[in-house]
Amino acid sequence: MAHDRPLADRAAQPRRRARVTAADVAKTAGVSRSAVSRAFTPGAYLDEDKRQRVLKTAMDLGYRPNALAASLQGAATDLVGVVVGGLSNPYDSEWLAALVSALNASGKWPIVLGGQAEGLDESVTSILSYPLDALIVRGGSLGEALIDNCTKLNIPVIFSGRVISHPAIDCVACRNHMGMVQAVTLLLESGRRRIGYIGGPPTLSSEKERLAGVVERLAKAGLTPAAQVTSDYSFDGGKSAMRALLQDASPDAVVCANDAMALGALSFARNTCNLTVPDDLAIIGFDDIAMADWAEFDLTTVRNPLEETVNEVLRLLEDRLANPQKPGEVVMVEPMLVKRGTH
Amino acid sequence: MAHDRPLADRAAQPRRRARVTAADVAKTAGVSRSAVSRAFTPGAYLDEDKRQRVLKTAMDLGYRPNALAASLQGAATDLVGVVVGGLSNPYDSEWLAALVSALNASGKWPIVLGGQAEGLDESVTSILSYPLDALIVRGGSLGEALIDNCTKLNIPVIFSGRVISHPAIDCVACRNHMGMVQAVTLLLESGRRRIGYIGGPPTLSSEKERLAGVVERLAKAGLTPAAQVTSDYSFDGGKSAMRALLQDASPDAVVCANDAMALGALSFARNTCNLTVPDDLAIIGFDDIAMADWAEFDLTTVRNPLEETVNEVLRLLEDRLANPQKPGEVVMVEPMLVKRGTH
C-alpha cells in the first residue's frame, strides 16, 4: 500500500518549498510582477535599466518562468508524447534515438512511453492528462480508441510505421509489401526455390504487410513458403525461430521480417548448425539496422529509411501545429534493397 | 527565421479550439464545476448518482483533468527529466529503455533529452522551465552549473554512472576502477604482458576511472600500457582505434573502455587483420551489453549491472520525493567479470 502512512506524518513532512516565482523576483528587485513578466517577453515595453535589473535578480534567485503556468494562457507546451512498443527491436531504439534528437533540435520535448507492452494503453491514457502538442506513435497495435480520445482532446496524432485510414490523422510508413517483393525477387533470381519466412507478431500491421509481400511474390512464381514461423522481432526470437524452421523443412533461403531476427537466425544457422551462408542458405532481413553492416554479419536486407522517416514525422508535426485543421496526410517511404553477403 | 510570417496571418489562423474543460462538463451535465472536480477526486463528498452522471458526461465529451493546471495547486507533476548523452553507445540505449520502462511502471513520465551532444546544455536549460519532479542524468560531462540551477529551482538531481560529491545530490555509479582491475588481472594471470588500452572521451568521469584502473593495475605488475588510443565509445570508433593501436605496437591484449568499442576492435582484428582471438590477441570490454553474449562475439567483459543500476535510480527517486530534505546518497554498484571467449 502506498497510502499506509499516517496522515499526521504526511502533514508533518515539510511541504517542499515551492520554486521561486515571478512575484518573488518582483519583490526582491523592487518592481511590479508585471515588470518581471515583461522582462522575459521580447518586444514588451520596459525600461532597459529595469529589465536588466530584473534579469539580474532572476539569475541570482534562479528564477525562470514556469512553462506550465504559461501554457494555461494558451501557449503551446512544446510537449510531445512519444509511444514506442517493446524496445527489444533495435530498429525501435534507433528510431527513438533519432526522433528524440530531432525533436530536441527543434525545441520539442518528448515524453516517452515504451519498453513494456503490458500497461501501455493505460500509460497512454495517463499521459493524455497533460496538454500535449501532439502524440507520435510508433507502429504497434494501439487502436482506434486512442485516436478517438486524442481527437476529443484536440491532440493531433502522428503514426510512424503504420498507415491509418482516418481523415485527420497523419502517418508515415514504409512500403513493406514492396520491400519484401524486392527481397524475394532477388532470391528467386539467384535460383532459390525453397524459401522460408520468419515473421514477427501477427497483430502488427507491418508484419501483415511484409508477410503478404513474401507470399504474393512467391505465388507469382508458382511457389508457397517452404516453411513459416512466427516470432517476436528479437535476436533471440530469431534464433529459436530458425531452429524451428530447420526442423520442419530444409529451405535454401529464409526471409525475416526484421533484421534483429535475421541476425539471430544467421547466428544460429552458422554457429549451431554449421551451415554456410549464403552457400547452404541465404538470409535476408528488413530494416537495415546499424549491425547489419558489421563485418560479422554483412547482412543483405531491405532498408527501412530511418532518417527520412524521422524527417517526415517532424515535417508532419510542424505542418500540423501550423495548421491544425489541415486534412490528414499519408507519406509513404520507399524501401531499398541493400545487397550484402548473405544472399 | 521562424518569425518571418506576417503577424496578421498568424492572427487569422484560427486559434486551436481549447480542450474540453471541467466547466464544459459541468454545463453539459447540469451540475456545478465543483461537482465535476469532486467526481474525479476519490473520497470527496458527492452523491453517487451525480458522480456517475458526471463521469458519463466526461467520457462522452472526452474530458480529463488537465494535469498541469492541477499541478499549480501543488500536486506533483510526475514529470521527470532524463538526460542521456550521445546514444551511439548501445549501453546508453539499453539504460534508457530500462529506465523509461521502470519509470512508466511507477507512474512517472520521462521527458527525454539526448542523442545530440551539442546544444545539450541549452536543452537542459529549456527543460527546467517545466516543474519537473526530478532530473535524472546519465554520466556525461554536465557540470556544476546544472546542479546550481536545479537546486535553486528545487528540482532534485540524480546522477547515474557518475559520482558527484555534493551534499544533497543522489547518485549511483559502478566501481569502474575495480572492474578494470579485475579485467587486467585476468589478462596478467593468463600471461599477457603487452596490454593496450582503447579509451573513451577523456572528459567523461567513467573514462577517467577506467583508465586509472588499467594503468594502476599494470603499474602494480611493473608494467605500463603497451599502447593507448582514445576514441568515442562507438563501434566504428573501436575499429579505427584498433587500426591505430596495431600500427603503433603489437599488443597481446587490448582492454576497451566499453563493449561497443571492444566489438569494433574485435571485428577489425579478426576480419581486417586476420588475427585469431584470443590466441593472437585477447580483447576485453566493459558493460556487458546484449551483443557481447552473441555467438559471433562471445566477448569477455566486465558487467556494468544495468538492472540493479536502474532499480537503484528509481529507489533514490522515490526516497527523494518522499523526503526532499534527506542528505544525498551515493550508491556504488559492483562490477562483475564475465569470462567468455576473447581472453
Next chain:
DNA sequence: CAGTTATGTGAACACGCGTGCATATTTCGA
C-alpha cells in the same frame, strides 16, 4: 506653450483546477 504621440507602468483579469468555507439538505436519535 498646448497638443499629440511614443513610451512605461501597475492593477486586474483569465487560464483550469482543487479545496476551504459556509450553507442547504437529509438522516438519525431521543
Next chain:
DNA sequence: TCGAAATATGCACGCGTGTTCACATAACTG
C-alpha cells in the same frame, strides 16, 4: 417533533503566468 450530526453542494479563492486596459510620464511637433 426538535436538535444535532452527517451528508451534499455552490461560491470563492489561489496556484503562476501573459496580456489587456487605463493611466502616467516623457518626448516630440507646430
